Ligand SMILES: CC(=O)N[C@H]1[C@@H](OP(=O)(O)OP(=O)(O)OC[C@H]2O[C@@H](n3ccc(=O)[nH]c3=O)[C@H](O)[C@@H]2O)O[C@H](CO)[C@@H](O)[C@@H]1O
């Protein structure tokens with residue numbers, strides 16, 4: 001199991017290219033199941049999660065070929081023939097988003113058996129909304145021995161579905177299935193995250209008929225088959241926001257490229273309020289902070305898009321650990337997403353957590369210590385803290401980080417960070433506990 005060591009060594013200066021979005025790439029990969037033609041995804045991040053989902057797709061008989069192309073890293077999917085529609089527990093347990101193959105398999109072949117994903121450290125994360133929505137589309141679903149067995153004896157049939165609350169995964173899952181359903185599907189209270197827009201636009205490129213993209217009501221007119229094609233994955237706003245927090249924490253000037261400023265507006269607004277300079281550019285932002293000036297504490301509450309992303313909450317909490325004053329952070333999406341707080345406390349942060357609320361009182365200095373990554377975004381929040389902590393911070397269990405951050409040491413190292421990976425024995429899959 002690898003670990004990462006960081007020595008706090010002052011401001012960052014340089015440029016970081018933002019990779020393709022993990023949370024878009026893995027849904028686009030699932031969309032490859034929907035067509036018997038080739039789908040080429042460009043601007044693909046190479047991450048533990050994409051590698052792992054690639055292996056699951058191969059198990060269904062889908063050819064997956066990674067290469068370098070005109071738009072950087074790319075992967076070609078060929079789902080001409082689906083030879084298996086079974087996703088075993090061992091493969092789904094290691095990555096929750098693997099569950100999202102259920103709808104596409106069902107829509108394409110009429111049957112699928114996929115393991116329930118189970119809980120993870122950030123919350124229980126049930127899939128009841130996914131199952132209810134697929135049932136509304138005419139799927140016959142049985143739950144037995146931890147598996148969801150689904151059939152669509154007459155094919156999927158369009159329906160009007162109003163989600164009881166906003167779910168990113170359930171919106172994407174139902175959207176994919178509905179593209180091949182007979183008739184019209186209306187999804188109300190749909191999530192509007194940019195990754196859903198990316199998925200919907202790729203599906204339209206493949207021949208799907210979707211209206212209302214980027215709104216909370218999606219109208220899908222089912223078609224009998226989808227085509228292949230080529231699609232470039234949108235930039236990863238969570239990776240971009242994480243590096244913005246890193247630059248703000250360490251001070252200095254970092255240019256984030258290959259992205260779009262508006263993808264992180266909710267975060268930028270809070271960072272500006274705290275005293276960070278964020279300058280939009282043609283392909284991203286410049287993040288600037290005079291290391292001699294202390295940031296001000298500001299409050300945040302996580303919300304569905306376009307609100308403040310839960311996936312940036314841990315990183316922002318780290319930023320607040322050395323700000324002047326007390327910041328109140330509400331986590332409204334996941335019931336247990338403050339696992340990084342006790343780890344940050346090991347570095348000297350003053351944080352108290354009660355239910356869904358954390359109070360962070362800024363300290364003058366953090367001090368290096370051994371800490372443990374508990375989930376993906378928690379792990380990067382510890383790296384960010386390590387950039388300013390006096391002495392050495394060693395972060396264990398970085399297999400969590402490898403799920404979603406491509407070449408992190410290289411990207412931060414190029415801006416002057418003193419960061420290195422210490423190799424340990426390999427971990428099978430993206431890791432067990434998420
Ligand atoms: C791979 C991926 O894209 N993951 C993202 C996705 O996760 P994911 O799609 O799992 O998140 P959801 O939006 O579905 O979850 C939101 C809330 O709804 C609950 N819920 C969800 C589905 C359901 O059937 N029943 C239910 O109760 C969840 O437990 C959670 O409390 O959106 C989250 C919220 O922006 C992000 O943090 C994750 O990074």
Ligand SMILES: C=C(OP(=O)(O)O)C(=O)O
Nearest residue numbers: 096097311376377404434
């Ligand atoms: C929680 C995340 O991912 P997943 O939904 O795959 O666990 C994340 O990307 O921060």
